[in-house]
Amino acid sequence: MAELIINKKESWVSDSIDGTLYTQRLGNLVKLDFNNDIKVITRKDWNKDKVAIICGGGSGHEPAHAGFVGKGMLTAAVCGDLFAAPSVDAVLNAIIHVTGEKGCLVIIKNYTGDRLNFGLACEKAKEMGYDVELVIVNDDISIPNNPKPRGIAGTLFVHKVAGHLAEKGASLIDVKAAAQKAIDNTASIGIALTSCSLPGDTSEGRIARGKAELGLGIHGEAGIETIDVAECRDFVELMSDKLLEARPSEKHAVLINNLGGLSPIEMNVVAKAVVESKLGKNTEFFVGPAALMTAIDMKGFSLSLLRLDDETRAALQSETATEAWPGVIAQCDRAVIQCENKAVKIEYTPSQNDAVAVAVRTVCGTLIDLESELNRLDAIVGDGDTGSTFSAGARKILTELDANNLPLNEPSVLLNVVGEKLTSVMGGSSGVLLSIFFTAAGSHFAVNKDLVLALQDGLARMMQYGGAKPGDRTMIDALYPALNSWKEHDLETAATAAREGAEATSVMLKANAGRSSYLNSDSLNGTKDPGAYAVECVFASLTK
16 A cells, blocks of 8 residues: 555644644634544634534545535534544534534434444434434445445535525524435445555555456445446446436536545546536536545545535535635536647658668668667666657658658758658657757758758757757767767768767766656666667768
8 A cells, every 4th residue: 555644643633634724725714622632623703693514524535524614514524533433522512612593403424433423412412402403424326225325425515505505594404404405316426446545554455456446435445346447438437327327317516526546637537528428418517626525545536416406506606615615617618729730841842862862761770770779778777768769750751761752852951851750759858859950950051051060050959958968978978079070070980989979978977967867876887878879870870
């Protein structure tokens, strides 16, 4: 399992609550201090003139529940330890602190510990004269015919509906009825590639690589089935079928919840799949994608459906002042502006020149033959793809050569064409740098008609934009001396200079550019820079 960022396991929840209080945007949260282990977060602006809404449970689901305390949602959140229900005393004290004459609605998720501890606290509060009601959220539909469905992220819809009516001044009976209606109209299901990590747990986890678990709980409880990892749209379609079967609906809201471990780019892919799915077709409002009710770092997501009517529609759209509720987003079209690509493409007429064709074929063939060796060298000092990148560019140029589609008799145009075509097939910075090299060289040659001077100018532009220079352990360490020697002497001398420059990189213990700059001297010692070695081999091939 993954490592977790904590101080001590025993203080993890309290530290998290303190962090929430230190960094709150709205300044409307306060922690109740009872000089013990009770952890209650309440609205700082609460004056007991309306129905209070309390929720809570075990921690580990942040931002739930404290993140939803504020105007229009919760009055207080009672926080237990990690995945453990808060104590009866904690719940009772929260009720006493926030409940006025209009009473209090307690919303819990359908777990044994929550039902027992919150239930007993409610009964004790009633004995003390407080008007308290309780509803139990059971929105998880993953296990068919389950007599006690779990409460998961759909609970947030219930918070919003109950909080809206309470804020309007409705009675406790009406608030409870609306909350129960929201529960009856909500369905949720989750899927994950990993379960959640726990402090001190060093096990590998039960979900095998390449598998996903459907319907697992927010405490890491096992799901209904394990399936093969598929495309995101397949996951969403499977979940959509189950949600719509459980809650057939003509219009609904959908909450897209990150269970804690998915990156923003993954959640955006989930959002696209949801909008374009059968579930998305009748969705009027979306909530998220966002981390709303998490399971620490579980790498997965859940979807919650709420059937809409006029009352719930108004509740979802009403004003809310909380740290974590993102608001609702109305269904809308994908905003796209069709544009014409106005990037200038080189127009040219193919021409033939046997000597130039031989040189181009030689250079391309050399780089293609070097693919495996360059990848091997780059696996030591980089990310292992230099050979593949260079050979992709070489194959592109060779394909154009074989099709008689290059201006071989116009050197300046040829250099520009090579630069343009490399950017379309060479990934990363290499393609752009070599395109700069050939494009600048082509422009220089058109004016000065000197190939070596043109190549030197191309190299100068590549160094200017790329930021590398001789001695930085890059291809420049071979190319720079080779071009200088070619200008002063001949191509054979240039080949010797390229070889010596490449060999020099093998004893350079610090790289100042490229991915090698992140490596220590032990990783670099004795290994030539792959780009410099490619330059060495190209010059050697041109002298044969």
